[in-house]
């Protein structure tokens with residue numbers, strides 16, 4: 079297959095090292111060799127994202143939504159509620175998951191182009207004593223908007239609520255400190271800023287949340303955080319057949335991340351997005367959001383006049399670059415450029431050159 083430069087927010091371009099790890103060989107997931115890989119991979123997730131201890135993690139075979147679903151259906155007690163902060167497609171997804179499991183919810187909906195109002199969140203918590211968990215997306219991939227995790231974490235801590243964070247497109251790309259941001263449950267995936275392959279995701283759980291979650295009767299057999307965690311921690315196994323080869327790639331990708339350092343990865347992404355945003359301005363492309371609230375990895379841009387997304391996408395694809403459409407109401411108005419993954423400055427410069435040619439054709 080022709081090499082494509084992926085400028086979509088996952089699955090991302092990966093290194094040869096990650097791809098080659100798939101060839102390590104066939105392995106039975108009930109053998110000690112797999113237990114070693116599982117344990118190493120879990121430890122490396124913790125080393126990268128919870129270096130100050132106090133957290134544990136369960137890896138789930140399934141995309142980011144699988145761990146999101148596991149986290150939500152495992153963390154709200156019977157008769158209690160989840161407060162959902164919804165300002166994009168993925169906030170909406172949390173809400174849909176809560177509905178699917180018939181979990182009582184309170185929702186604060188915001189425009190997709192705005193950050194949530196901290197005072198409103200606090201008022202909502204104060205108004206309903208049944209709220210047990212507050213859920214928010216870290217980086218709304220819909221628009222590239224960053225949500226105020228530190229402020230929301232401070233409020234949830236103040237009021238004794240669990241803070242549930244979807245950081246599927248945040249971990250490895252954005253500033254986050256689970257401890258000082260008071261995150262109790264955090265969801266991540268292998269194939270965005272961690273630069274692994276699609277098929278594995280994970281739940282990071284504060285140690286002192288384990289007991290609370292253990293008291294909640296399972297709503298799902300497969301997607302239950304406690305049963306996944308117990309099996310992984312106590313037996314060194316996954317309860318169901320894991321995607322063994324994707325684990326090889328995940329461990330390799332975590333090694334690469336730790337070698338680069340999480341801060342080093344963030345800096346690389348920040349440098350890439352600053353370069354791209356500077357170039358977009360020179361091409362007279364208008365950003366959807368002000369730069370102050372943008373992530374390090376996604377830039378959403380209005381489609382130029384007289385250009386459809388399909389034409390822009392197809393012309394760039396012919397030249398080896400994959401861009402990404404807007405979602406929902408933004409579908410006809412915007413396109414998105416992600417700079418996650420194994421991308422060099424040469425790749426980005428080549429993309430800008432091709433974008434310029436396509437736009438001026």
Ligand SMILES: Cc1ncc(COP(=O)(O)O)c(C=O)c1O
Nearest residue numbers: 141142143168217219244246247
């Ligand atoms: C913030 C966020 N949450 C959840 C998901 C869902 O992940 P997946 O598509 O891997 O199920 C995505 C995917 O883009 C995402 O960006």
